[in-house]
Amino acid sequence: MKRRSFIKTTAVAGAAATTAPAIWSAAKAQARNETLLLITESPPNSMDIQGVGTNRPSYEVSWNTYDRLITYGVKKDANGNDHYDYRKLEPELATDWNVTPTSATFKLRKGAKFHDGTPITAKDVKWSFDRAVSVGGFPTFQMKAGSLEKPEQFVAVDDNTFRIDFLRVDKLTMPDIGVPVPVIMNSGLCKKHATEKDPWALEWLKNNLAAGGAYKIERWQPGQEVVFMRNDDWKNGPLPKIKRVIRRIIPSAGNRRALLERGDADISFDLPPKDFAELAKSPKLTVIGTAIENAMIYLGMNVNQKPFDNVKVRQAVAWALPYQQIMDSVMFGRALPLFGGADNLSKGTYWPQKDGYRTDIPKAKALMAAAGYPDGFETTLSFDLGMASTNEPLTILVQESLKQIGIKATINKIPGANWRGELLKKSLPMIANAFGGWLNYPEYFFFWCYHGQNAVFNTMGYKNPKMDALIDKARFTTGAEYDALVKGFIDIAFEEVPRVPIFQPLLDVAMQKNITGYRYWFHRQLDYRQLVKS
Amino acid sequence: MLNLLLSRLATAIPSIVGVVVVTFMLTRLLPGDPAAYFAGLAASPQAIAEIRHNLGLDKSLPEQFVAYVGDLLHGNLGNSLSTGQPVVAEIATRLPASAELTLFALIVAVAIAIPLGVLAAVKQGTWIDHLCRVVTTAGVSLPVFFTGLLFAYVFYYLLQWAPAPTGRIDVFLSPPTHITGFYLIDSALTGNLEAFWGALRQLALPAISMAIFSLAPLARMTRGSMLAVLGSDFIRTARASGLSPRTVIFTYAFRNAVLPVITTLGMVFSFLLGANVLVETVFAWPGIGLYAVNALITSDYAPVQGFVLTMAILYVALNLTIDFVYGLVDPRVRLDS
Numbered sequence: 001m002k003r004r005s006f007i008k009t010t011a012v013a014g015a016a017a018t019t020a021p022a023i024w025s026a027a028k029a030q031a032r033n034e035t036l037l038l039i040t041e042s043p044p045n046s047m048d049i050q051g052v053g054t055n056r057p058s059y060e061v062s063w064n065t066y067d068r069l070i071t072y073g074v075k076k077d078a079n080g081n082d083h084y085d086y087r088k089l090e091p092e093l094a095t096d097w098n099v100t101p102t103s104a105t106f107k108l109r110k111g112a113k114f115h116d117g118t119p120i121t122a123k124d125v126k127w128s129f130d131r132a133v134s135v136g137g138f139p140t141f142q143m144k145a146g147s148l149e150k151p152e153q154f155v156a157v158d159d160n161t162f163r164i165d166f167l168r169v170d171k172l173t174m175p176d177i178g179v180p181v182p183v184i185m186n187s188g189l190c191k192k193h194a195t196e197k198d199p200w201a202l203e204w205l206k207n208n209l210a211a212g213g214a215y216k217i218e219r220w221q222p223g224q225e226v227v228f229m230r231n232d233d234w235k236n237g238p239l240p241k242i243k244r245v246i247r248r249i250i251p252s253a254g255n256r257r258a259l260l261e262r263g264d265a266d267i268s269f270d271l272p273p274k275d276f277a278e279l280a281k282s283p284k285l286t287v288i289g290t291a292i293e294n295a296m297i298y299l300g301m302n303v304n305q306k307p308f309d310n311v312k313v314r315q316a317v318a319w320a321l322p323y324q325q326i327m328d329s330v331m332f333g334r335a336l337p338l339f340g341g342a343d344n345l346s347k348g349t350y351w352p353q354k355d356g357y358r359t360d361i362p363k364a365k366a367l368m369a370a371a372g373y374p375d376g377f378e379t380t381l382s383f384d385l386g387m388a389s390t391n392e393p394l395t396i397l398v399q400e401s402l403k404q405i406g407i408k409a410t411i412n413k414i415p416g417a418n419w420r421g422e423l424l425k426k427s428l429p430m431i432a433n434a435f436g437g438w439l440n441y442p443e444y445f446f447f448w449c450y451h452g453q454n455a456v457f458n459t460m461g462y463k464n465p466k467m468d469a470l471i472d473k474a475r476f477t478t479g480a481e482y483d484a485l486v487k488g489f490i491d492i493a494f495e496e497v498p499r500v501p502i503f504q505p506l507l508d509v510a511m512q513k514n515i516t517g518y519r520y521w522f523h524r525q526l527d528y529r530q531l532v533k534s
Numbered sequence: 535m536l537n538l539l540l541s542r543l544a545t546a547i548p549s550i551v552g553v554v555v556v557t558f559m560l561t562r563l564l565p566g567d568p569a570a571y572f573a574g575l576a577a578s579p580q581a582i583a584e585i586r587h588n589l590g591l592d593k594s595l596p597e598q599f600v601a602y603v604g605d606l607l608h609g610n611l612g613n614s615l616s617t618g619q620p621v622v623a624e625i626a627t628r629l630p631a632s633a634e635l636t637l638f639a640l641i642v643a644v645a646i647a648i649p650l651g652v653l654a655a656v657k658q659g660t661w662i663d664h665l666c667r668v669v670t671t672a673g674v675s676l677p678v679f680f681t682g683l684l685f686a687y688v689f690y691y692l693l694q695w696a697p698a699p700t701g702r703i704d705v706f707l708s709p710p711t712h713i714t715g716f717y718l719i720d721s722a723l724t725g726n727l728e729a730f731w732g733a734l735r736q737l738a739l740p741a742i743s744m745a746i747f748s749l750a751p752l753a754r755m756t757r758g759s760m761l762a763v764l765g766s767d768f769i770r771t772a773r774a775s776g777l778s779p780r781t782v783i784f785t786y787a788f789r790n791a792v793l794p795v796i797t798t799l800g801m802v803f804s805f806l807l808g809a810n811v812l813v814e815t816v817f818a819w820p821g822i823g824l825y826a827v828n829a830l831i832t833s834d835y836a837p838v839q840g841f842v843l844t845m846a847i848l849y850v851a852l853n854l855t856i857d858f859v860y861g862l863v864d865p866r867v868r869l870d871s
Contacts, residue, residue, distance in 0.1 A: 031706050039700075045618040052585055053615055137581045206618050222617040222624065223828075224701060224820045246705055251815045251824065254683065255699050258691045264698040416831060420570035424579070456579075 035244040036515070036533055038526060039256050041270040043223050043249050048205040049180055050132055050139040059180045060247075060525035061226060066183035066211040067236050069094040069106055069125065069162070070174075074519060081288050082519040082530070086440045089174060092236050093120060093184055093212075094162075101169060106162045112235045114186040114212040122156035127187035129154040129164075131200045139181045145439070146176025169476065172439055179438055180523050186210035214240050214529045224249055228528065240529040241517075260285060260510055266533065267511040267518075269526070272389050276508040277332035286513055289506035290520040291336050294445050295436030296352045297390070299398065300459045300499040302429050307379075311496055312371035317430075318357040318500045319364035322401040326502060330393045334508055338501035346490035349483050351442035352504050355494040364405045376406020383432045386416030391432045394502075398432065426454075426461045433459060434505065438522050442486050443474040450493055460498035467492050542857060546850040553846040554606065558599055561835040568615065568834065589615075602839075611843070612836030616828060621840035624825060629844065630715025631702055632814070632821035636806045638718075638737055639744035640799070647749045648795070651756025655764060656783060666753055674750035679812035681743040686816060689739060697735045701818045704732045740817040744810060748802045755798045759791040793864060800856040804849050 044058035047065070051058075073088030094106035112120045130151040132139045143149065147170035155163040166173060176182075185205070193204035201210075209217060214237065215228040228245040250256045250265075257275050259265040261284065271279070280287040299321065301308035308314055323339040341347065341354035368374060381399060383391040392413070399409045409430065414422055422428055435457050437445050448455050451471050452463040467489050474485040493499075507524050517530045569586035586592050590601060605612060611621035654666035689696040702717055703709055710721035710729040717733035720726075763769060764787050772782050811823035822841060829837035 035706065037705055043617065045614075045616050051618075052588060055616070136584050141581060221627075221820070222619045223628075223825065225705075248700060248705055248818075249820075250700060250818045252683075252699075252818070255686060255816065255818065258686070259698050259700070262691065262694070262698065264700075424570060424582075 031244070033533070034242070035246060036242045036528065036531060037264075037266045038245060038247045039250045039259055039265040039268045039270075040247060041249070041251065041253070041256075044226065045222075046206045047209055047217070047220075048202065049183060050135050050200075051202055051206050052137055054138070056525065057247075059523055061217075062183055063180050063521075063523065063525055064215045064228065064245075064528050065209055065213045065217060066185070067093045067112075067120075067213045068178060068180075068183055070097070070178050071237075072178050077290060077520070079288075081290065082517070083290065084519060084521050086175065086293075086522065089178060093125070099174065101166070103163055103165045104174065105157070106164075108160045108162060109235055110160065112212060113233060114189070115209065115216050115231060116186065116189060118186060118188060120184060120186075120212055121159045122162040123159075124187045125162045125184055126154045126156040127190070128185045129182055131185065132182050135200055135202065142179060142181045142438075143176065145444075146170060146173045148173065148176060148182075171476075171478070172441070172444070175439055180525075184212065186212065212236075215245065218244070237529065241532045242528060245528045260512075263512060266515055267509065267526070267531075269507070269509050271508070271510060273330070273332045273334040273508070276334050276510065279510050284513070285510050286515070287508060287510045288518055288520075289334055289508045292436055292505050292507050292524065293440040293522055294351060294438075294442075295434065296338060296501045296504050297335075297394070297432070297434045298499040298501050300431045300433055301497075302426065302461055303463075303498050304426070304461045305429055307371070307373055307377055308429060310371045312367045313373060314497045314500075316364040316367035316371065316405060317402065317407070318355075318497045319360045319367065320401055320405045320407075321357070321359065321500060321502065322397045323357075323359055323502065325397050325401075326394055330390055330397065331503060334506050335503040336506070338503055344491070344494040346487045346494070349442060349486040351445055351486075351490065352501055353490070355497075355501060357497075357500065359401070361404050368405050373406070376408065378408045378410070379429045380412045381409040381430045381432065382412040382414055382422070382428045384416055384419040385413050386419065387434065388413070395432050420456070423456055423459055426459070428459075431459060436505075436524075440522065442490070443471055446471045446489055446493070447475065449499070450489070462496075462498040464492065464496065539854060539858070542854050546854075550843075550846055550850065553843060554603070557839045557842045558602055561838055562595060562598070606843075611840040614829065614837045615834045616837075621836045624837065625822060625840055625844055627715065628820060628822045628825050631819060632807055632810065632823060634702075634716045634718065635737065635740055635813070635819060635821060636744070636803060636810065639741040639806065640748065640803055642741055642745035643748040643752055643802075644799070646745070647752035648756050650749075651753040651795075652760055652783070652788060654753070654757045655760030658761065663757075666757060670750035670753045673746045673748075676746065677812070678743055678747045678810065679816055681746055682740065682813050682816040685739045685743055696739050697732075699739070699817045700736075701820055702733060702736055703729065704736065707732045736817075740813050740819060744806060744813055748806060751798050751802055752795065755795050756791065759794045760787060763787045763791040789863065793860065796856060796859055796863070800852050804845075804852050807845070807848065 040057070042055070042057050044055065044061045046054045046058045047061055048054060049059060049062035049066075069092060070089050071092040073085040073090045074082050075085040075088075077083040093109055093112060095109050097104055097106045108120065108122060108125065114120060129148070133143050133149055133151060134140070147167050148164070149167060153165045153167065155165065157163050189210045190201040190205065194201040214231055214234045216231050217226060218229040219225070219227040225246060225248040228247070230240055230243050232239070250259065253271055253275070256265070256268050257271055257279070260268055260279070261282070276287055276289065279285050299317070301314050301317065303309055303314075323337065327333065327335060327337055338352050338354055340358045341356045344356040347353055368376065381395050383395050395411050399411055402409050412428075435445070435449055437448065448457040450458060450462055450467055452465065452468045454461065454463065470485045470489040470492075474482055474489070477485065507520060509518060511518065514534045515531060516534070517532045519527055519530050521527055569582050569589060569591055590598060593601075609622065611625070613619065614621055614624060617624060650666050650669065654663040657663060685696070686699050690699060697704060707729055710717055710726050710733075711724050713720045713723055718730060718737070721730035721733060769782060769787055772786050807822070810821065811827050813819065814821040814824040822844070825837060826841035829841070
């Protein structure tokens, strides 16, 4: 033990800390002006959106570095902020397209190149679409949602023309080509890294880009940060204004807020609702909250178990939830209410919408008595610990409120890793949960959440042949007939309440005042390409 | 000395084998289904089954174990599912981050704790003894994450003395060229002053919060052990022989009192290395503790096993080092072996 050397080294270090001057290079100030610093909670785990177990932050990486054939237009939302427009498809790699009842033919942009300089041809597009429908798992599943199922559907007519042959008329086919999954990959580069066991180069693409999109990756430190650099040769849209983007992980929510407030970070999504509510009042930052389309936080009841098999019990619960309290003290107003409408009839073909329930304890008690449970019963109320910041206070309020009508609910916290497994079993009596769909169509939501096919998201195990018929028909119709079908299944959902809608969440984002051009996207990740830093 | 080392190494092998078996069994017996977790939002049961097959989770436990040990022997700890990277590579980049932070914190702690402990023992019952008591009690009563948050709030948010808590180096600086993985050493070796200063500034707050916590055991141990030695016969003899107080305290007393302090130091070091998850979270430090906890939350087996195994090997290595240092400090240990 060399005590002296210890003391000597610390003394030197201490002196350095107090006397060394700040050494800033001029380049650093310059870099700060041209760089966007995005701080967030979770890191991407892959660069390949079609890989196994690719997480949501990876969608963001993929969205900004790869091109798709087409993208969505933009509109202003009610608050005057930019919002993608799901009705308007716009060119990205494809400059125009011609849709017939049996196929769609795309003309590809001339002069578009991948990051390595290879021209993008229809062969690359075909290879990429083949890959998306062949690798299995989530990407293949998402493609199927738009009736894109077999490689034979995709034809490279010539270098600049690509055709998709339809299996059936499906109004989701074209919108599905604009979602993050069908990215255009550099097939020549990928094939070099493909092996016999791994024909789609899944291993290699996990850590490498074969892209031609607006940004390249300068540095990726897994779990810590991704640094993006603008692709100055990008042709498939207006050249982005921001040269560099640093996406850095800051695990503590308190520090993310501190960094924003001190002006050291430019933009962040991941803050608790209370912080967003407070920051929205501060003049220093811009806070934009956009209602997440086709999404809700709800209370689900297992209709295949007593006592929730009784519709009167479910209605009693729906009349007993402390809706306004949840809005005020859990969400701090950062959500849209889905309760307190005039009645339980649908008000249009939009979803989600308000039902007619509100907190009315006497009415709930009467329903409990009519159902044969005047003294209530005992049950459990479960939630995913991964969503504890909202669902823990929410379930506590629900527990308190249900006590008033005699239902003694024990709260059951389930760790994130087990949650999906528990949902698959469909044995939890009562849960608080969230669901959101990418494609903004009510029948898409209902197909996952209420249809008797009993997908994992139909967490209530709800089966009603009448509703199934309405949903199935709505998927392939339009016009007045479609409107009647949608209203039909919404009315059933409200009357039978296997799930009680509580609120529609907002996608909140806080940014510095000098950041403009933020656009809401259905995939809820940040699109760097439209942002401006002045 | 060599014999001692070899015999120690031999006793370490069964513990490492035990750790391999236990970590394998534990991660399998815990509830949670990684296949369901990683299948993503819109997974069908078929998709989950496919992933389970890809991950080899549909095989029997003994088969999985044999595959695991086979990989281990090839130095392959598997891939992390949540970051998508090989566990070996991840641990190799994250261990230096934790080690740099912990070592720096320990150096700060030792620099304060040992003089404080020695002084408190020599001047027992005076104000400095009381100061030692107050400092150590306060240090051990304040959890690290609390001091960390408090420091970040006061020194970054309010006073702006400290840099933003964004990790090992300022966001707009590039990390120094990789040599040892310790940013301070690497930047000093390459003469990159900007990176050195940036890394040092980032290191200061988390290291001080950890140092405050580890002060207590070190100072108390130094004081106690010094008191025992100062009361012994040979010190009385040395004093009676008219040796200067300086020689008595440092050459005779301290050298004899330092053995238990070294043991404590080793324990504090290994404890800090694994248990500084909270500091790593507060200061966005890309260390090994944060990595292990994130993996545990997502039922990501490979990193958890890799982490436990690394820590076990580290403990063994640390104990060997301590034995070795014992020998240097105290000739009796050498003779015994």
